[in-house]
Amino acid sequence: MTKDLPDTNAIADRITDGLKRVAAVMRSDEWSTAQAMSITPTQLQILNVLEGRMRGLRVTEIAAHLGVSQPTATDSATALLRKGYVEKVAGVDRRSSLLVLTVEGRKALRQAGRAENATRDAVEELPAAEQEELLVSLVRVINTLQEAGAVPVQRMCVTCKYFEPHRHAGKQGPHHCHFVNAPLRRRDFRVDCREHEIADPDTRAATWGSLQTG
Ligand code: SF4
Numbered sequence: 001m002t003k004d005l006p007d008t009n010a011i012a013d014r015i016t017d018g019l020k021r022v023a024a025v026m027r028s029d030e031w032s033t034a035q036a037m038s039i040t041p042t043q044l045q046i047l048n049v050l051e052g053r054m055r056g057l058r059v060t061e062i063a064a065h066l067g068v069s070q071p072t073a074t075d076s077a078t079a080l081l082r083k084g085y086v087e088k089v090a091g092v093d094r095r096s097s098l099l100v101l102t103v104e105g106r107k108a109l110r111q112a113g114r115a116e117n118a119t120r121d122a123v124e125e126l127p128a129a130e131q132e133e134l135l136v137s138l139v140r141v142i143n144t145l146q147e148a149g150a151v152p153v154q155r156m157c158v159t160c161k162y163f164e165p166h167r168h169a170g171k172q173g174p175h176h177c178h179f180v181n182a183p184l185r186r187r188d189f190r191v192d193c194r195e196h197e198i199a200d201p202d203t204r205a206a207t208w209g210s211l212q213t214g
Pocket of ligand 1: 162195
């Protein structure tokens with residue numbers, strides 16, 4: 001007679017436990033990469049957040065993006081300024097300054113991109129269809145988190161003013177990116193696109209509603 005496994009906890013709890021394990025590996029990878037660059041993981045995260053943001057970001061925006069306190073973001077930004085990886089530029093209103101990457105900062109990030117990444121390697125082991133499902137599920141989870149205010153709005157297709165859901169017939173290219181004026185498949189969804197421009201809240205809600213239907 002077969003026995004059912006005891007239902008120790010709900011599947012959502014077990015997925016959350018799994019994500020914690022993956023996050024631990026990612027943190028370890030980040031430590032190694034940052035150590036090789038003689039910076040801290042928070043400083044590395046700041047360089048990654050600034051990458052592709054030509055206008056730059058305020059320290060308060062960086063702190064919100066990383067989920068760290070403003071003093072922590074300020075200390076890390078000061079260290080990066082000293083190393084010459086970032087510089088300050090005047091904001092549009094001239095009352096506040098923004099941080100942007102320098103050429104040195106970009107060069108350092110390119111080197112970091114070549115570092116070992118155990119999580120990416122593990123994801124690449126999955127069949128293509130499972131990678132796509134994982135990407136779409138992650139986009140859904142991140143979108144729910146940002147709509148709940150748990151994270152700032154991310155540079156994802158589903159929040160972008162250039163994104164048009166279900167523009168094309170067929171599975172290959174049902175969506176559309178108006179920035180490059182090309183079809184966009186689910187597996188092409190971006191999670192941190194440098195061309196992203198945020199859509200207004202009504203458009204974001206309409207896009208999300210449309211995506212729930214297919
Ligand atoms: S610009 Fe980037 S984020 Fe926006 S729809 Fe195109 S690929 Fe997606």
